Amino acid sequence: MEKQELKGKEIKLMKGNEALAEAAIRAGLDAYFGYPITPQSEVMEYLTEQIPVRRGLVLQAESEVASINMIYGAAGAGARVMTSSSSPGMSLMQEGISYIASAQLPCLLVNVMRGGPGLGTIQPSQGDYFQAVKGGGHGDYKLFTLAPSTVQEMVDFVFEGFRMAEKYRNPALILADGALGQMMEKVELPAEGEFPHVIPDWATTGKKAGRKQNVITSLFIQPEKMEQINIDLQAKYKAMESEVKSESINTEDADVILVAFGLVARICMKAAELAREKGIKVGVIRPITLFPFPTEVLNTTADRVKKFLVVEMNAGQMVEDVRLSINGKADVQFYGRMGGMIPDPEEILTKLESMMK
Amino acid sequence: MAIKGTIIIDTELCKGCELCVLACPQKGLVLSDKINLKGYRVVELYMDNCTGCVNCALVCPDSAITVYREKKAQAV
Amino acid sequence: MEQFLINPDCMVYDNHPVTLTGEPYHYCPGCGHGVIHKVLMEVVRDLGIQEEVIGVAPVGCSVFAYHYMNVDMQEAAHGRASAVATAIKRVRPQNYVFSYQGDGDLAAIGTAETIHTVNRGENILMVFVNNAIYGMTGGQMAPTSLLGMKTSTSPYGRDAASMGNPIKITELLAQLPGAYYVARHAVHTPNAVRKLSKAFKNAFEYQKLNRGTCFIEVVSNCPSGWKMSPVQSIDWIEKNMLPMFPLGDIKVPDPKTGNPVMVKNN
Ligand SMILES: Cc1ncc(C[n+]2csc(CCOP(=O)(O)OP(=O)(O)O)c2C)c(N)n1
Ligand code: SF4
Ligand code: SF4
Ligand code: SF4
Ligand SMILES: [Mg+2]
Numbered sequence: 130m131e132k133q134e135l136k137g138k139e140i141k142l143m144k145g146n147e148a149l150a151e152a153a154i155r156a157g158l159d160a161y162f163g164y165p166i167t168p169q170s171e172v173m174e175y176l177t178e179q180i181p182v183r184r185g186l187v188l189q190a191e192s193e194v195a196s197i198n199m200i201y202g203a204a205g206a207g208a209r210v211m212t213s214s215s216s217p218g219m220s221l222m223q224e225g226i227s228y229i230a231s232a233q234l235p236c237l238l239v240n241v242m243r244g245g246p247g248l249g250t251i252q253p254s255q256g257d258y259f260q261a262v263k264g265g266g267h268g269d270y271k272l273f274t275l276a277p278s279t280v281q282e283m284v285d286f287v288f289e290g291f292r293m294a295e296k297y298r299n300p301a302l303i304l305a306d307g308a309l310g311q312m313m314e315k316v317e318l319p320a321e322g323e324f325p326h327v328i329p330d331w332a333t334t335g336k337k338a339g340r341k342q343n344v345i346t347s348l349f350i351q352p353e354k355m356e357q358i359n360i361d362l363q364a365k366y367k368a369m370e371s372e373v374k375s376e377s378i379n380t381e382d383a384d385v386i387l388v389a390f391g392l393v394a395r396i397c398m399k400a401a402e403l404a405r406e407k408g409i410k411v412g413v414i415r416p417i418t419l420f421p422f423p424t425e426v427l428n429t430t431a432d433r434v435k436k437f438l439v440v441e442m443n444a445g446q447m448v449e450d451v452r453l454s455i456n457g458k459a460d461v462q463f464y465g466r467m468g469g470m471i472p473d474p475e476e477i478l479t480k481l482e483s484m485m486k
Numbered sequence: 487m488a489i490k491g492t493i494i495i496d497t498e499l500c501k502g503c504e505l506c507v508l509a510c511p512q513k514g515l516v517l518s519d520k521i522n523l524k525g526y527r528v529v530e531l532y533m534d535n536c537t538g539c540v541n542c543a544l545v546c547p548d549s550a551i552t553v554y555r556e557k558k559a560q561a562v
Numbered sequence: 563m564e565q566f567l568i569n570p571d572c573m574v575y576d577n578h579p580v581t582l583t584g585e586p587y588h589y590c591p592g593c594g595h596g597v598i599h600k601v602l603m604e605v606v607r608d609l610g611i612q613e614e615v616i617g618v619a620p621v622g623c624s625v626f627a628y629h630y631m632n633v634d635m636q637e638a639a640h641g642r643a644s645a646v647a648t649a650i651k652r653v654r655p656q657n658y659v660f661s662y663q664g665d666g667d668l669a670a671i672g673t674a675e676t677i678h679t680v681n682r683g684e685n686i687l688m689v690f691v692n693n694a695i696y697g698m699t700g701g702q703m704a705p706t707s708l709l710g711m712k713t714s715t716s717p718y719g720r721d722a723a724s725m726g727n728p729i730k731i732t733e734l735l736a737q738l739p740g741a742y743y744v745a746r747h748a749v750h751t752p753n754a755v756r757k758l759s760k761a762f763k764n765a766f767e768y769q770k771l772n773r774g775t776c777f778i779e780v781v782s783n784c785p786s787g788w789k790m791s792p793v794q795s796i797d798w799i800e801k802n803m804l805p806m807f808p809l810g811d812i813k814v815p816d817p818k819t820g821n822p823v824m825v826k827n828n
Contacts, residue, residue, distance in 0.1 A: 160653050186652055190645070191678040198642035198675070202649030205636045206616065210653075228639050332635035333650065333659050335614045339806035342583075344628045346619075492564040496577065502791040503592035503785075509752050526591065536564070541752035543575040547596030548587055553575035554567040 133182050135321040145280045146310040148318075149213070149239065149303070150175035152287035154183055159208035161187045162199035164218060167251040168307035169241035172213045183321075191216040197225030197453045204234035205345035207332030209291060210324025213239035215307070216257050219265070226300060227266030231347035231358070235294035237287065238272070241310040244442075244469035252305035255391060257444035259302045262420045269359060271366045273301040274419040276390040280314035282417075288324060293372060295326070297365055304419060306442065308471065309393050332335040354432060366421075375423035376415040378428070379405075383412030385436040385481060388427070388451050390416050393440050393472065400477035407478075409485055419447070424454040431458040436484055440477055441465045491538020491555040493531055499550035500528040506542035506551060515542060581607040583632045591793020594782030595624050597749040598691060598758070602660070603631050605762040615658045616650050622664035623697040623784075641672025648685045655753035658769055660687040666696045669705040669731040670713065676731065683774035687765040690732065690777065691819070692807060693784040701787035705729045708806055713787070722769045728806060729791025732779040736813040742774030742822045744813040748781040750799045774822065781807050 136155060143151065150172045153161065161180070163173045176187045190196035196212050203210045214222065219240045229236060240261065244254035261274050273293040277284040283305060290301035328334060336342045349355040378398060380386060387397040394415035401411040414422045414430065430439070437459055439448040448463045455461055464480045466472045500522065506529055507515045514533035522528050538555025578584055581603035587596045602759050606615050612633055620628040621640035628635035637672060638646040643661040648700040651659040669689050680686070695713055696702040706728050710719040719729075735743040743765060747758040758780060764775035781803050783795035811825045 138690050160649065162649065183758065188648075188652060191674050194642065195645040195675050195678065196643040199649035199652075201638070201642075202618070202636060202646035203653045205646075206650045208650075208653040224639055225642070264722050333616045333636055334654065335616060336632065336634045342628070342632055343634045344637070345635070348625060348637055485684055490564050491574075492565065493565050494568065499586055501591035505592055505792055505796065508793055508796060534564075538567075538574055539752075540575040543577065543821070544752045544755040545597060545749070545770075546577075547589065547593055547600075549577045549582065549596065549600050552573060552577045554564070554569075554572040554592075555574045556564075556567055558571060 130181050134385070136318070138320045139318045141238045141316060141318060142313055143172065143316050145283045145305065145312050146171035146241065148280050148316050149283040149287055150179070151318060152284040154179055155319055156288050156291055156324050157209055157322070157326050158185045158211055158372065159326070160185060160203045160210045161212065162196040162203070162210070163212050163214065164190050164192050164193045164196050166215045166218045168243055168310050169213050169215050170252070171310070172239065177339045182391065193221040194225065197201065197222035197442040200236050201225060201229050201232070204229065204236045205232065205333055207328035207334060208260070209326045211237040211239065213241065215241050215243045216245050216254070219257060219260065223266035226272070227268055227270060228347045229300050230270035230272070231268065232345050232405055233298040233299070234345065235298050236300050237294055237303070238300055238304065242306045244467065249349065250469040251307065252469060253442065254467070254469055255295065255306055255393065255442040255446070256467070257304065258260055258419065258441070258443060262422070270362060271369070271420050273297065273299055273369060273372070275301065276304050276417060276419050277309060278391050278394045278415065280309070280312055281316050283309060284316050284318060288319065291324070297369055299365065300319050304391070306392055316398060319475060370421040372418065373421040373423050373425070374417035375426050376417060377426060378413040380414060380430055380434070381411030382410055383434055384410045385438060385484060386430060386434050387411060387417070387438050387440060387477070389413070389440045389451040390419060390447060393442055396472060396474055397440055397477060400481065402480050404476055404481050409481055411481060416447070423448050427451060427454040428458070431455040435459045437461045438461050438481060438484060440472060442471065443467060489536050489537050489556060491536045491553060493536060493542060493554070494552045495529060495531070496550045497528040499526070499548045500526060501548055502527040502529060503547065504529065505545045508538070509541040509545045511539060512536060530552065535538060579604050579607045579701045581612050582630050583628050583630055586780065587630060588626060589623065590783045590786045592783065592795060594693060594749045594780070594784070595691065596693050597755060598689065598780050598782065599627060599630050601755060601759050602689065602762055605759060606633065609763065609766055611658055611766065614656070615660070616654065618647045618650070618659070618661040620663040620667040621698070622667050624662060624664065624691065625698070627662055641667050641670070642675055643667065644672065644688060645675045648679050648682070648684045649685050651684055655685070658766055660689060662689045663691065665690070665694065665704045665706040666698065669729055675736070677735065680735045680775045680777060681738045681740045683742065685769055685774065687769060687776045689779065690779040691782050692779055693782040693787065694728070695784050695787035697784045697787050708802055730771070730807070732777065732812060735777055736824065740774050742815055743768050743775055743776040745811045746779040746781065746807060746809050748799060748804070748809055750783065750796045763765060772822070773815070779807070781809070786827060
């Protein structure tokens with residue numbers, strides 16, 4: 130196969146999953162390991178088509194268990210690596226993710242969520258919020274979690290995810306949903322080859338004379354040592370808090386704030402517009418990083434605004450973190466749809482109207 | 487005349503498993519009464535008939551044995 | 563003793579190869595893992611490839627293999643060593659990569675990874691330590707435990723009807739086109755150890771050819787799990803393990819064509 134030249138900056142109309150895959154190649158992805166699952170199979174399909182004529186390697190594993198452990202191996206050997214899956218596949222990966230977090234290996238994980246529990250539905254959902262930000266696997270660990278709400282962010286967060294993963298030696302997660310994966314939007318793609326990656330000195334590359342052996346492990350059998358590792362991890366998660374990101378729209382004069390992430394945040398923006406036409410002053414806060422969570426913004430906004438409505442495509446998961454952030458300063462209500470149903474702006478408006486009575 | 491050899495046993499590594507005793511064709515090794523710092527009874531070479539065949543070292547799971555053998559030129 | 567022989571010139575067996583860290587093993591007295599670690603690392607020393615080797619340790623008694631083997635290593639999740647090794651070799655094809663796994667790790671929880679790694683013909687060496695028991699967790703039945711064998715989870719003996727038969731995964735894997743060199747060896751006698759050493763050497767040399775997976779089963783002992791003395795365990799290997807798990811080459815490259823062929827009688 131003839132290798133193509135590096136791609137320059139480009140503006141294109143692309144599907145979310147494909148834009149993410151294209152961004153990964155442009156971000157200097159060394160290796161992708163994955164297993165097909167709807168609604169994100171296009172990621173691997175795109176990569177298996179592009180990578181042979183461009184750069185990197187792609188391998189279809191025998192399961193998500195294998196692919197996450199391949200991520201462990203390749204990341205431990207110093208490569209820039211990514212896997213993607215959807216909800217049931219992510220569940221299968223959790224043991225491996227816990228190992229990766231403990232061994233402090235940088236990598237990018239992508240969950241294009243579908244409705245559950247169980248085999249559930251292939252329609253979009255946000256039902257894996259808890260799994261993403263509260264551990265998912267065993268032990269005390271965190272994933273740097275980014276929640277895109279546009280196809281452009283599917284692109285940008287690939288770069289941001291790798292940047293954070295490598296800066297903190299920690300797995301990063303893009304938590305998207307099935308609708309974002311399928312949606313077509315115009316995106317600006319950064320030029321390829323401008324995001325350099327150096328093989329870290331801790332990676333297993335062969336023990337050169339003059340250096341000690343490099344070992345990648347998550348086993349620290351003495352409790353004193355294991356506690357120290359935990360203390361170090363917690364300090365790292367604390368440091369990550371400085372990277373928190375959120376977006377506040379029309380919150381200055383608002384009487385009620387909608388809080389939502391991902392695709393639902395966009396629906397909430399539309400609902401806020403409709404509400405303002407009816408004279409209800411609605412603002413929107415969109416957490417962009419789910420871990421670290423924008424606690425500060427929510428808490429200070431609650432000094433002034435006394436009503437919050439959290440909207441999610443689940444039974445009420447992020448709402449718990451919003452309540453913790455606001456800590457009783459304001460009334461926090463919840464509106465959710467489940468099982469692959471997407472709320473529309475009108476039903477959110479109806480809920481807002483009932484809150485303002 | 488048989489080739490001469492000898493071995494050194496790192497008795498702090500020895501766990502007294504006796505696999506070397508089993509493997510020695512000269513029957514030159516024996517579990518002694520000596521006890522090392524970890525509390526294991528250790529093996530020793532008690533006969534002067536070692537040929538340096540390395541059998542004992544090969545099967546020793548704890549890498550406790552070094553083997554020496556006279557060079558061909560030295561053999562009379 | 564022959565004191566005059568004790569000089570570097572006459573040393574014919576060095577118990578401290580540079581490829582071992584020198585840390586004393588935590589294994590029980592007489593445990594085969596120690597011999598296998600040592601032989602593997604002696605071969606790495608003899609081939610002069612210490613700087614190029616990357617190993618993968620399993621979950622099992624040899625979980626701390628990297629404390630002893632003085633090469634770069636990764637410790638994999640239970641059963642996943644071959645997936646980890648696959649990825650390392652794929653991103654660093656210039657390195658020699660090996661995985662090291664017990665029977666529970668490789669032939670029970672990790673069976674899918676094992677089969678698919680060999681089926682893809684990953685250019686790695688897979689070392690499979692068959693001691694017919696779960697050593698680390700205290701002597702439970704393994705996929706390779708013999709019929710009638712008493713373990714802590716088969717206290718009345720392994721019964722084929724309810725617990726299945728011991729699995730000969732090595733023979734199974736040899737059937738796959740991705741398998742380039744498949745052999746079964748042991749560590750119960752000096753000659754068995756010599757043959758194992760030769761097999762490891764072959765396997766690393768074949769890895770340079772990029773022709774497929776080298777898979778070496780090592781029939782080993784677990785005196786603690788088998789509840790017998792180390793010396794008795796050697797006899798038990800001979801009498802009970804070897805009839806079920808016969809030693810020798812199973813699939814080897816044809817000297818003329820270089821293509822892997824099944825060895826007769828296997
Ligand atoms: C997911 C998971 N399940 C179970 C265990 C517990 N476990 C640790 S080692 C082991 C069996 C090891 O047996 P084997 O692979 O034969 O190695 P040996 O100790 O005999 O060398 C088990 C079941 C684990 N660590 N992880
Ligand atoms: S084989 Fe090694 S550990 Fe066992 S008794 Fe002999 S010297 Fe000691
Ligand atoms: S080198 Fe050979 S003869 Fe000498 S003690 Fe060891 S096994 Fe016996
Ligand atoms: S339990 Fe068995 S396999 Fe584990 S160290 Fe002891 S003898 Fe070896
Ligand atoms: Mg075992």
